[in-house]
Amino acid sequence: MRNRDHGQQARQAKPAFASFAAISAAVLATAVLAACGGGSGAKASQTAAKVNKEEITVHQINFVLQRQPNVKPEQVDAASRQILERLIDQELAVQKAQDLKVDRDPRVVQQIETAKREIIARAYADRIGETATKPSDQEIKQYYNDKPALFAERRIYNLQEINIEAKPDQFEAIRAKLQGAKTLPEFLESLKSDNFKFVGSQIVRSAEQIPLNNLDAISRLKDGQFIMNGxxxxxxxLFLAGSQRQPATEAQARPSIEMFLLNQRKAELVAKDIKAMRDNAKIEYVGKFADMAASAPAGTPAATPASTPTPAAPALEPAASDSPTGASGPVDNNLAKGLGIK
Structure with missing residues (x-):
């Protein structure tokens, strides 16, 4: 199960931004004070080190420093020195690579061009996203109320995940085994006896670490119940071996909701702009891709820029019966030994 920790990322955004602002101010102040000297001193202040004939500048250090999270203002000098040493090592590697003509290797050239295109496309997405409006208080409140499993009824889930190799015509037989078993070990033993291959694992996830499309189905489970997904x-x-309630108030959730809704709006703006450009562009598929395009279903969505959120995992479907399997509490020891999990 792939996780999208959108809540955690949003909560980290505010302190990271604060640190970034403090660092930027400190570096900018240093640069301004140095520039006030005028003449050759102002020019020298932009050079942090010379590596053979090449210079490493304060701007390069500043750029890397701005991307470092959780650096306090009093740590700027030490962090800058560490960054400078890494840039020196990097410059030496680049110079050696140029001597060996590694930079002319077709694979390296292709990687450079690919990285360049991704950076430019991401910058475009950021520029379009700047026009997104912040969500209103009412929209934040509405989102909080619409997602009780994520906030007011938030839980920490102890899940047992079993992935079973099977054909579609075997699904009902497996479901029957699961519903008839009194414990999870009993179900796993029945799979072994019928030579089903399976892999099990134990995972602990908070509500915000579960993809939104899956959360509603999982939140409806009581301890000891299960859901199946083809x-x-x-x-x-997925067995819910146990869970613990840890609700979040609206005040606690507000920064996360605001960031999530804002990022969602930015992604929608980018997707809309891309669609408009595709509608007005002349796009011609060639070779085998022409055949693939012709056979693709109408309205197949285009790929979105790297900065837009990727879709959540497919929704899980609840089992036909919500009756507990009989397992109570964690059974990770059973999954770890003697039950055919390889």
Whole structure:
């Protein structure tokens, strides 16, 4: 199960921004004071080190420093020195690579061009996203009320995940085994006896670490219940071995909700702009890609820029019966030994 920790990322955004602002101010003040000297001193202040004939500048250090999270203003000087040493090592590696003509290797050239395109596309997405409006107080409140499993009824989930190799015509038989088992070990033993291959693991996830499309289904489970989800190569069974309530108030959740809704709006603006450009562009597929494009379903969405959120995992479907399997409490020891999990 892939996790999208949107709540945690949003909560980290505010302190990270504060540190960034403090660092930027400190570095800018240093640069301004140095520039006030005028003449050759102002020019020298932009050079932090010379590596053979090449210079490493304060601007390079500043750029890297701005990307370092959680650096306090009093740590700027020490962090700058560490960054400078890394830049020196990097410059030496670049110079050696140029001597060896590594920078002319076709694979390296392709990687450089790919990175350049990604950076430019990301900058475009950031520029479009700047026009997004912040969510209102009412919108934040509404989102809080609409997502009780994420906030007011938030839980920490102790899940047992079993991935079973099976064909679609075997799904009902496995479901019957699961519903008939009194304990999780009993179910796993029945899988072994019928030569089903499976892999199990224990995972502990808070509500915000579960993809939104899956959270509603999981939040409806009581301790000891399960859900099943069909996969291309079999079934995934999720047992809720146990859970603990840890609700979040609206005040606590507000920064996370505001950041999430704002990022969502930015992604929508970028997607809308990309669609408009595709509608007005002349796009011609060539070779095998022409055949693939012709056979693709109408309205197939285009790929979105790297900075837009990726879709959440497919929604899980609740099992036909919500009756508990009989397992009570964590059973990670059973999953770890003697039950055929390889």
């Amino acid at each position: 996969q291309p190569n079999g079934l995934t069974v």
